[in-house]
Amino acid sequence: MRPRLACGAAAAVLAALLGHGSASAAAAGTAEPPVGEAGSDPVVTVTLDRGRKSVEVGDRFTVRSRLENPRAAATDRLIAHLGIASLTSDVYVDPEDWSSRRTVELPTLSAGAGAEVLWEIQAVNAGRFAVYVVVLPSTATDGGVAAVSPPVHVHVSGRRTLNAGGALPVVLAVPLLLAGLLVVARVSVARD
Numbered sequence: 001m002r003p004r005l006a007c008g009a010a011a012a013v014l015a016a017l018l019g020h021g022s023a024s025a026a027a028a029g030t031a032e033p034p035v036g037e038a039g040s041d042p043v044v045t046v047t048l049d050r051g052r053k054s055v056e057v058g059d060r061f062t063v064r065s066r067l068e069n070p071r072a073a074a075t076d077r078l079i080a081h082l083g084i085a086s087l088t089s090d091v092y093v094d095p096e097d098w099s100s101r102r103t104v105e106l107p108t109l110s111a112g113a114g115a116e117v118l119w120e121i122q123a124v125n126a127g128r129f130a131v132y133v134v135v136l137p138s139t140a141t142d143g144g145v146a147a148v149s150p151p152v153h154v155h156v157s158g159r160r161t162l163n164a165g166g167a168l169p170v171v172l173a174v175p176l177l178l179a180g181l182l183v184v185a186r187v188s189v190a191r192d
Contacts, residue, residue, distance in 0.1 A: 042147035043137045044069050050152055055123045056159045063119045063152055065133045069109040077138040078106040082119050084131050091127040126158040
């Protein structure tokens with residue numbers, strides 16, 4: 001991807017996460033209405049069960065997304081996708097490492113209906129991250145635009161331990177045990 005295109009894509013995702021208009025308008029630097037018909041609304045509304053989460057590297061946690069169809073008609077089939085972005089430039093995120101199931105196909109939602117999707121996540125890097133869900137219609141006939149949830153701000157702290165997998169007791173006990181056996185052997189030899 002060329003640098004200019006990458007910056008535009010990053011601006012689009014950031015604008016969508018922060019709720020500053022449509023992703024396409026943010027990428028283009030304009031105040032145009034979202035992609036789709038003029039003034040079209042997202043297919044669904046998407047909310048997450050929390051705004052913040054603090055964990056340690058290696059911890060597993062669940063985020064629950066709630067999709068609602070505010071329209072007077074049923075939606076087409078939907079695709080929900082989990083996204084994870086670093087909020088600092090010094091941490092690379094490989095979303096596949098964080099969750100093995102990042103895309104879910106959903107059946108149609110009737111008017112006013114809702115659905116929930118649980119996302120199992122494991123923190124693999126220390127840092128500050130945004131976890132969000134994007135929902136798209138599976139066909140172009142629905143006419144709606146993508147819906148993006150507000151992000152869950154995740155703070156992942158590093159895990160520091162002296163007892164790495166139970167190794168510390170072994171490292172300390174084995175030399176002491178050997179020294180004790182040596183002392184017993186020398187005392188036995190000295191008595192003979």
